[in-house]
Amino acid sequence: MTALVIAEHDNATVKSATLNTVTAALACGGEVHVLVAGENAGEAAKAAAQIAGVAKVLHADGAGLGHGLAENVAAQVLAVAGNYSHILFPATASGKNVAPRVAAKLDVSQISDITKVDSPDTFERPIYAGNAIATVQSGDSVKVITVRGTGFDAAAATGGLAAVESLSAVAASDKSSFVGSEIAKSERPELTAAKIIVSGGRALGSAEKFTEVMTPLADKLGAAIGASRAAVDAGYAPNDLQVGQTGKIVAPQLYIAAGISGAIQHLAGMKDSKVIVAINKDPEAPIFSVADYGLEADLFTAVPELVKAL
Numbered sequence: 001m002t003a004l005v006i007a008e009h010d011n012a013t014v015k016s017a018t019l020n021t022v023t024a025a026l027a028c029g030g031e032v033h034v035l036v037a038g039e040n041a042g043e044a045a046k047a048a049a050q051i052a053g054v055a056k057v058l059h060a061d062g063a064g065l066g067h068g069l070a071e072n073v074a075a076q077v078l079a080v081a082g083n084y085s086h087i088l089f090p091a092t093a094s095g096k097n098v099a100p101r102v103a104a105k106l107d108v109s110q111i112s113d114i115t116k117v118d119s120p121d122t123f124e125r126p127i128y129a130g131n132a133i134a135t136v137q138s139g140d141s142v143k144v145i146t147v148r149g150t151g152f153d154a155a156a157a158t159g160g161l162a163a164v165e166s167l168s169a170v171a172a173s174d175k176s177s178f179v180g181s182e183i184a185k186s187e188r189p190e191l192t193a194a195k196i197i198v199s200g201g202r203a204l205g206s207a208e209k210f211t212e213v214m215t216p217l218a219d220k221l222g223a224a225i226g227a228s229r230a231a232v233d234a235g236y237a238p239n240d241l242q243v244g245q246t247g248k249i250v251a252p253q254l255y256i257a258a259g260i261s262g263a264i265q266h267l268a269g270m271k272d273s274k275v276i277v278a279i280n281k282d283p284e285a286p287i288f289s290v291a292d293y294g295l296e297a298d299l300f301t302a303v304p305e306l307v308k309a310l
């Protein structure tokens, strides 16, 4: 029984979601290998080889793999899939783009968004926006799995000494090609990897106010900034900041929600945070039901006061 983890990386470094996925793979009980499919991705392969618990790294390098195009990465996974009992992807935008193709081609069911491994064929996953946990047993010969990062601790990024084996890259598909990417540069930690997140809601009222009120708090705390869907839909914050059922799932050490009501779809994305602080002027706001610390106050006064006090 051997599990294959598909690394999420930028050709130079391995992204943190890979580390949580390795922990899930180790829980499946067998040896763990990691596939690094990229272009000039030698550094990422070296980094993967250092992850504690990894026995082998497969490194496929080719022009078609440089930008993580789903058709090409899926074909690369399928080229080695026959050697594995479990194939695990982080449940991130790119993992979720590739995993269903692999599952479909192998004619097996995908087991999505697992938060616990009960045994090599039985897994737990949240359903109904996290209000119930389904225990799923799979009789498929290969388990194709996406892993919710917040359900598993990160494996240590160093300490491992895995061998790196080169694979020949599959031919690039002509179904898609890379045109370009526009990546917002930010000094802030990435939302899903941040230890502290400060999130703003509809109450902020405008993009200008969102920035004016939330940025100083994030700066003081070295935090990532998040937002509710209402704030994103209203254009106060960019789409990639959305936390929740249809946004990002986060579980930082500290989550501060300012002017967020705590709708079930928002809670689905952040209720596993270690400490939750809510600032809301409505004492009945549902966010207070999950908050460890609640401040019934006007955020336009409370947040600047907090910044001053920090």
Ligand SMILES: Cc1cc2nc3c(=O)[nH]c(=O)nc-3n(C[C@H](O)[C@H](O)[C@H](O)COP(=O)(O)OP(=O)(O)OC[C@H]3O[C@@H](n4cnc5c(N)ncnc54)[C@H](O)[C@@H]3O)c2cc1C
Binding pocket: 200, 201, 202, 203, 227, 228, 229, 230, 231, 242, 243, 244, 245, 246, 247, 248, 258, 259, 260, 261, 262, 263, 264, 265, 266, 269, 279, 280, 281, 282, 285, 297, 298, 299, 300
């Ligand atoms: C299928 C589906 C998926 C969804 N996915 C998501 C998702 O991923 N993420 C998400 O967030 N939502 C999601 N939603 C939307 C969700 O249902 C809520 O509409 C949304 O979360 C509300 O955002 P909000 O709390 O910012 O706004 P509101 O619900 O309008 O809450 C604003 C809060 O601010 C408080 N407030 C107002 N003024 C002040 C002030 N001056 N100081 C302090 N507090 C103040 C109010 O008391 C209120 O509690 C989804 C909905 C659906 C149907």
